[in-house]
Amino acid sequence: MGDAAAHRHFAAQAVLSGEPLTVHDAEGRSVSADCVLIDPLTPHRLVASPSAELIFLEPSRYAATELEAKLRQIRQTRSLAVLRGAPGQEFWARWLSSPTPAPRPLDPRLQAAMLVLEEDLSEGPTPLKRAAAVAGLSPERFRHLFAEEVGLPYRRFLLWRRLRLAAEHLLAGRDATVAAHAAGFADAAHLARTLKATFGVTASQLHLATPSA
Template sequence: MAARAWRGTLAVEDFVAHWRGAVGDAAPHRHFAAQAVFSDAPVRIHYGDCRIAAGRCVLIEPGVAHRLEPVEAADIYFVEPTGRLSLPAVLRDRLAATEAPILSEPDVPGFWASGAAHSIAPPLDPRVARAAAAIDRRLHDGAVRLVDIAAEAGLSAGRFRHLFAAEIGIAFQRYVLWRRVGVAARRLAAGAGLTGAAHAAGFADAAHLARTMKAMFGITSGAAF
């Protein structure tokens, strides 16, 4: 059977991305983002240990391994679950108008289930906020080392590692990778080539970016853009 392609547009903002269009073939994957999937026709999602959920709206918690079956038209929102933003009004309204199953795992922190999506979390610890800003400044330089960012936060590497994970909800290197993907996606959406977008985000090359996109979203950067 011929592969079914992703066709649509990806709008990327600082802490949220929105895909609108056809959902094609994808490999099982997991990512830092909380995900909301809307479709006029029920969409089937494989997750966890051979489980399947279906519905016109399905919410996926961060870190849950999943795979969407192809569907002709869908709106998919990817939300960075750090509590540093309020949801876009259109997404809040759509969520308020429907009841949706939440796909989760027992050991995965909840974003949708906790109600965090509908409230503003307390501000980040100022040291972690400084660290997050430092990470973004250094992304295009290549390596972003925990020890360097910890120093900017005024903490030992060990203390910083634990505080960062507790505040952000994800390990340091995984967060850095997520932010790199965001930079690359915004460059690609603006018309940059794969190599230029990869280098701007601090990836070694276009192949490195493609592998990372495949692991995080189940499709390569070339397929998405």
């Protein structure tokens, strides 16, 4: 697995491998280790590694039980490198220095809004006013609380969730048009541009990653 072009993710990323792998940043610098941790919104390109495993850690899903074993594995990795993000985006440095990595639960008001966001994904982005109303907050207060609690601006988080939904459809073997509409994108071309900018891959490359029957 490798990246054809430099790109960045809205979520923190961990790349695990049984052998040293290399990741380049936007300045041409590189880091090599068995586990490379990449901060959110950090441009990078992964050199091809057949055994690489990618983990995307959404801030709101940081406490998910299905990730706990992987997070423990990361902490126990001997060969570890961090591709640091810009100030304010340094997720992994804070996590590694924390004696108790498990975060506090998401604010209950945001939990209610999150349910609506998930329900609306196929229709496109949920308007900020609608999400704020569900949370019982003013739009401005909701915007600030969301960024503080989730770790990403509201609009960026919505785009990330829609991309994930589209990727799930593509990996299930559905064509790009179906995947685009299912995730609320205008058309396949819109989805393709966003996939390329965010993941560094095309819809056809995701199709190739689909397991054969």
